[in-house]
Amino acid sequence: MSMLATTPRPPAASAWAATITLGWRAMLKIKHVPFQLFDVTAFPLMMTLMFTYLFGGALAGSVKTYVQFLIPGIVVQTIVFITVYTGVGLNADISKGLFDRFRSVPIWQPAPIFGALLGDVFRYSLAATMVITLGLIMGFRPAAGVVGVVLAIALIIVFAISLSWMWIIVGMLVKSPESVMTSSFLLLFPLTMGSNIFVDPKTMPSVLQKVVAVNPVTHLANASRGLMHGEAAGASVMWVLVASAVITAVFAPIAMMMYHKER
Amino acid sequence: MTTAIETSALVKHFGTTRAVDGIDLRIERGAVYGLLGPNGAGKTTTIRVLSTLLRPDSGVARVLGHDVAKEPSKVRARVSLTGQFASVDEDLTGHENLVLVSRLFGHTWKASATRANELLESFDLTEAAQKQVRTYSGGMRRRLDVAASLVVTPEVLFLDEPTTGLDPRSRNQVWDIVRSIAAGGTTVLLTTQYLEEADRLADRLAVIDHGRLIAEGTSRELKSSVGSNTLHIRLDETASISQAEQILTEVLGAGVHPGSDAGTLTARIDGNERVPAALAALAAAGIAVAELTLGQPSLDDVFFALTGQARENVGEEARA
Numbered sequence: 001m002s003m004l005a006t007t008p009r010p011p012a013a014s015a016w017a018a019t020i021t022l023g024w025r026a027m028l029k030i031k032h033v034p035f036q037l038f039d040v041t042a043f044p045l046m047m048t049l050m051f052t053y054l055f056g057g058a059l060a061g062s063v064k065t066y067v068q069f070l071i072p073g074i075v076v077q078t079i080v081f082i083t084v085y086t087g088v089g090l091n092a093d094i095s096k097g098l099f100d101r102f103r104s105v106p107i108w109q110p111a112p113i114f115g116a117l118l119g120d121v122f123r124y125s126l127a128a129t130m131v132i133t134l135g136l137i138m139g140f141r142p143a144a145g146v147v148g149v150v151l152a153i154a155l156i157i158v159f160a161i162s163l164s165w166m167w168i169i170v171g172m173l174v175k176s177p178e179s180v181m182t183s184s185f186l187l188l189f190p191l192t193m194g195s196n197i198f199v200d201p202k203t204m205p206s207v208l209q210k211v212v213a214v215n216p217v218t219h220l221a222n223a224s225r226g227l228m229h230g231e232a233a234g235a236s237v238m239w240v241l242v243a244s245a246v247i248t249a250v251f252a253p254i255a256m257m258m259y260h261k262e263r
Numbered sequence: 264m265t266t267a268i269e270t271s272a273l274v275k276h277f278g279t280t281r282a283v284d285g286i287d288l289r290i291e292r293g294a295v296y297g298l299l300g301p302n303g304a305g306k307t308t309t310i311r312v313l314s315t316l317l318r319p320d321s322g323v324a325r326v327l328g329h330d331v332a333k334e335p336s337k338v339r340a341r342v343s344l345t346g347q348f349a350s351v352d353e354d355l356t357g358h359e360n361l362v363l364v365s366r367l368f369g370h371t372w373k374a375s376a377t378r379a380n381e382l383l384e385s386f387d388l389t390e391a392a393q394k395q396v397r398t399y400s401g402g403m404r405r406r407l408d409v410a411a412s413l414v415v416t417p418e419v420l421f422l423d424e425p426t427t428g429l430d431p432r433s434r435n436q437v438w439d440i441v442r443s444i445a446a447g448g449t450t451v452l453l454t455t456q457y458l459e460e461a462d463r464l465a466d467r468l469a470v471i472d473h474g475r476l477i478a479e480g481t482s483r484e485l486k487s488s489v490g491s492n493t494l495h496i497r498l499d500e501t502a503s504i505s506q507a508e509q510i511l512t513e514v515l516g517a518g519v520h521p522g523s524d525a526g527t528l529t530a531r532i533d534g535n536e537r538v539p540a541a542l543a544a545l546a547a548a549g550i551a552v553a554e555l556t557l558g559q560p561s562l563d564d565v566f567f568a569l570t571g572q573a574r575e576n577v578g579e580e581a582r583a
Contacts, residue, residue: 003385003440004447005378009415010369012340021366025352025359032354032395101350101411104314105367106340 015108019115022102026089026119030126036085041127044078045134051198052138059199064139071135072142072152072224073197076217078131079124079160080192084184086120087167088177095176113168113259117161124160128153144230152227155240159220162244165251172258197221216243266325267292267419267450268313273322275308282308284474285322290452290467295445297465297482298454299565305474306454307347310421313452314344327418343412347423349404350411353397357388357407360396365414375414382410386440402433409440420444422453426460438464458565462486470569478569485565493564494530494538497554501526507550514541520567529564 056066195217219239226233268290275283311317315335329337361379386406426434470478518531
């Protein structure tokens with residue numbers, strides 16, 4: 001009977017090894033449940049097709065011109081939308097008792113959180129690749145080439161990770177994964193629609209223009225366009241980096257404090 | 264040192280509910296120890312405190328000589344917990360789940376894969392190794408969960424209601440597993456609502472209710488305080504219950520009390536010889552018996568014997 005281990009007990013896993021392992025778990029979940037990636041990316045993909053072919057000509061003169069404008073923004077919308085899964089996954093782990101196992105194992109205690117974020121980076125990259133691929137098929141031609149696209153995606157991921165901290169807090173506060181989902185849309189819809197992802201805000205009422213101008217998603221979309229098309233984007237990039245730093249500085253400590261508190 | 268777990272005046276409350284209300288335990292190394300009690304008695308809270316998931320409000324709990332509040336990581340390094348709800352990832356396969364936990368305990372990827380295969384084999388899960396856990400039966404999940412607690416051999420294993428919700432065959436499998444773990448020298452602390460389970464597995468038992476320890480001893484000691492057999496009777500008409508109680512008390516002697524359902528009575532008896540006479544006496548008084556069972560004392564009987572009153576039905580509960 002080899003039920004009990006015959007080999008000696010290994011030294012405890014390092015913080016790094018534990019984080020990598022939990023990130024590996026997040027990737028396995030994408031492999032086994034690819035639907036969780038598709039159900040959130042399906043919506044932005046549908047918006048891409050709809051806006052491009054229905055309104056593209058009217059908004060930008062031609063479909064081809066509009067695609068150049070829209071795709072960098074749609075990548076932003078897609079990734080910002082799926083940040084909510086960080087909270088959904090955490091909530092499910094807590095309610096199913098899986099976190100009890102992680103917390104009773106002798107690992108660096110924050111590893112489950114950082115492992116989840118590591119899995120998120122992979123998930124965001126995958127989603128971005130899907131959108132860019134669809135864009136290329138539709139005639140999107142980023143002037144700054146692969147390097148510009150990769151830089152833009154990296155910046156979007158930095159911002160997305162800062163948002164994830166908010167969902168970690170929501171994930172620990174609410175009762176079920178479904179409520180994480182529901183509460184998230186209250187924030188994510190205004191955040192992505194009240195930006196310049198779809199149209200130039202010049203024709204909007206002046207009050208709305210002001211809102212759009214301070215929305216970090218607007219700056220992120222600007223930065224994404226600038227980087228992908230090789231235009232000057234320094235100010236927007238800086239704005240996004242500062243916004244990400246502020247969001248992280250506010251929410252990450254709260255999230256970690258709540259996480260360390262017993263449940 | 265021969266003591267594995269020791270608590271003194273342990274208290275843990277949630278809001279105004281004192282889930283654990285001054286429990287003293289002393290559990291020897293290598294023992295299988297059972298915490299017996301109804302839902303909401305404080306069993307799970309006790310185990311969560313001992314496995315460092317909850318911090319005690321007052322009192323001291325030591326596991327393998329380490330204070331759980333002061334040195335939680337030292338405790339975590341030497342114990343394993345199998346919670347009440349199978350704490351495995353449903354989206355992953357059985358093999359992946361075990362590799363995950365094995366990695367977290369510090370094994371290399373290669374050693375983790377080897378250990379996962381060993382465990383799957385000894386827990387009779389090899390065939391399902393590459394299937395997602397969501398397709399597993401309750402018994403298979405439970406076995407996987409226990410297997411995950413054994414990737415490295417713990418010195419103390421906490422099992423919270425290991426067989427609740429399992430069919431009899433799976434229950435027997437889990438019992439066999441617990442026995443072989445204990446045979447390897449691991450101290451096992453398990454909680455259960457079933458007297459039979461505690462009886463079959465545990466060397467010693469503590470009966471807890473409302474966060475307090477109400478009895479402690481071997482299962483033989485506890486049973487002798489209850490009586491060797493019980494007679495359960497369900498009457499046709501609930502109205503004649505007090506008359507029936509009187510008649511049974513006269514014929515069988517002391518130890519008759521109303522059961523947890525209306526119209527039922529439970530009597531402690533030392534042998535079955537007096538049962539026909541008791542039935543005849545009931546028939547003579549015109550009381551019809553709908554159902555009759557002779558059997559082992561139940562948890563309710565233990566509670567009656569220990570506290571002198573039928574257990575109140577615990578409705579609300581703090582962290583079952």
